[in-house]
Amino acid sequence: MSRIEIIINKCTGCGVCIKSCPYGAITLVDSPHTLESGRTVKQVAVIDLNKCTYCGACVEACRYKAILLQKEEVYYDFKDYKNIWIYAEQRRSEIAPVVFELIAKGKELAEKLNCKVCSVLLGNKIKSLANELIYYGSDVVYVVDDPVLEEFLDEPYAEVLAWLIKEEKPEILLMGATNIGRSFASRVAAKVRTGLTADCTGLDVDLETRNLLQTRPAFGGNIMATILTPKHRPQMATVRHKVFKALPKDTTRRGEIIEKHFDFSKVKIRTKFLEFIKDTTAKVNLAEADIIVSGGRGLGGPEGFKLLEELADLLGGAVGASRAAVDAGWIPYSHQVGQTGRTVAPKLYIACGISGQIQHLVGMSSSEVIVAINKDPEAPMMKIATYSIEGDLYEIVPEIIKAVKAYKGIN
Numbered sequence: 001m002s003r004i005e006i007i008i009n010k011c012t013g014c015g016v017c018i019k020s021c022p023y024g025a026i027t028l029v030d031s032p033h034t035l036e037s038g039r040t041v042k043q044v045a046v047i048d049l050n051k052c053t054y055c056g057a058c059v060e061a062c063r064y065k066a067i068l069l070q071k072e073e074v075y076y077d078f079k080d081y082k083n084i085w086i087y088a089e090q091r092r093s094e095i096a097p098v099v100f101e102l103i104a105k106g107k108e109l110a111e112k113l114n115c116k117v118c119s120v121l122l123g124n125k126i127k128s129l130a131n132e133l134i135y136y137g138s139d140v141v142y143v144v145d146d147p148v149l150e151e152f153l154d155e156p157y158a159e160v161l162a163w164l165i166k167e168e169k170p171e172i173l174l175m176g177a178t179n180i181g182r183s184f185a186s187r188v189a190a191k192v193r194t195g196l197t198a199d200c201t202g203l204d205v206d207l208e209t210r211n212l213l214q215t216r217p218a219f220g221g222n223i224m225a226t227i228l229t230p231k232h233r234p235q236m237a238t239v240r241h242k243v244f245k246a247l248p249k250d251t252t253r254r255g256e257i258i259e260k261h262f263d264f265s266k267v268k269i270r271t272k273f274l275e276f277i278k279d280t281t282a283k284v285n286l287a288e289a290d291i292i293v294s295g296g297r298g299l300g301g302p303e304g305f306k307l308l309e310e311l312a313d314l315l316g317g318a319v320g321a322s323r324a325a326v327d328a329g330w331i332p333y334s335h336q337v338g339q340t341g342r343t344v345a346p347k348l349y350i351a352c353g354i355s356g357q358i359q360h361l362v363g364m365s366s367s368e369v370i371v372a373i374n375k376d377p378e379a380p381m382m383k384i385a386t387y388s389i390e391g392d393l394y395e396i397v398p399e400i401i402k403a404v405k406a407y408k409g410i411n
């Protein structure tokens, strides 16, 4: 068992550890005592062991070295852990598209590991979505349907998923690197005390060790690192949308639906859902768009995006941007493509005045057709493009607009 204790003659009662504890497990109580230095203080920190996860955050925060933590080495019997789980993220009863992509990848890995691919569906009145997950490749769907799960809140969702993991022991758990997935996955990983690799762009398995090979860009995108979780189970990873391809929907597929019930009465929920406000600024969802017209620093200013918008509108596409254009304040962050923006995989990606640095390329290089428009023929984007057009975008883009209009019979 792990052990944690306050060394009373070192604790000054400063309270820094209280702020550092993500689980609200530390309080100060009145208890006058004398420190090693001879100084007398009035309060001492007390740790509630029912809430403490032995994460060590307080140990790092305490500059008086007044907290002693002895962590238990957790030994897993890997044989107890089986199957690949996909967290079936849904919002307002709409399953996130990345879920279907993860099921397809999970199925491929499950065939190699000779196990099942299972989805986990959490929410309120969402049971009817379970079949959809089976049609896209899940063998089993675990469902927790409860009014507490009506809106996504980290605390109850993390509690119930951590509980399910402890009960059923999956070998691998994959989640979408969505806004929800990113905050939620780390919380769950901490609760079940396992590792998490965020934003993977490649997944495979080592058949000998059954380790998940989790590949992601590292060091600012300059290298691809393959990360393992060799000593803990489940092995957890988040993956961005559009990295893998979903299987076609097959309504003849059959699978098992297992309903689970969780007692939420002891879960302390500190956050409150107030209102859902839909983003109406983007006309076409960037991540889903088949055509993206993207602009970079080469536009020279925000007005350049008006031109790109005109072309995108004509083509029924969305407008993307490089980080340089976003950082310059020419266009909102929601349009950014790349490592710290969105990953996209449209049928056509038109890059205007974007040099093609690695951090941009990781977000769009799986586009089917890439057209680069750049003054510099040596720019990396020009090298990877299907079609490279050398020249000034302010001459080339209006010509393309003219040609599309002529094709469509628009004056």
Ligand SMILES: Cc1cc2nc3c(=O)[nH]c(=O)nc-3n(C[C@H](O)[C@H](O)[C@H](O)COP(=O)(O)OP(=O)(O)OC[C@H]3O[C@@H](n4cnc5c(N)ncnc54)[C@H](O)[C@@H]3O)c2cc1C
Binding pocket: 220, 221, 295, 296, 297, 298, 299, 321, 322, 323, 324, 325, 336, 337, 338, 339, 340, 341, 342, 352, 353, 354, 355, 356, 357, 358, 359, 360, 363, 373, 374, 375, 376, 379, 391, 392, 393, 394
């Ligand atoms: C940790 C980290 C994360 C990052 N994440 C991202 C990310 O998510 N997305 C991203 O995009 N970047 C990201 N970056 C930044 C990235 O490294 C580049 O700085 C950025 O992509 C450059 O943007 P750009 O191509 O628009 O600008 P530049 O590199 O300056 O390129 C401008 C291009 O425009 C061309 N040009 C200029 N004028 C014209 C004209 N009139 N007509 C045609 N061509 C013209 C130039 O020849 C040049 O090739 C990240 C960087 C780091 C360190």
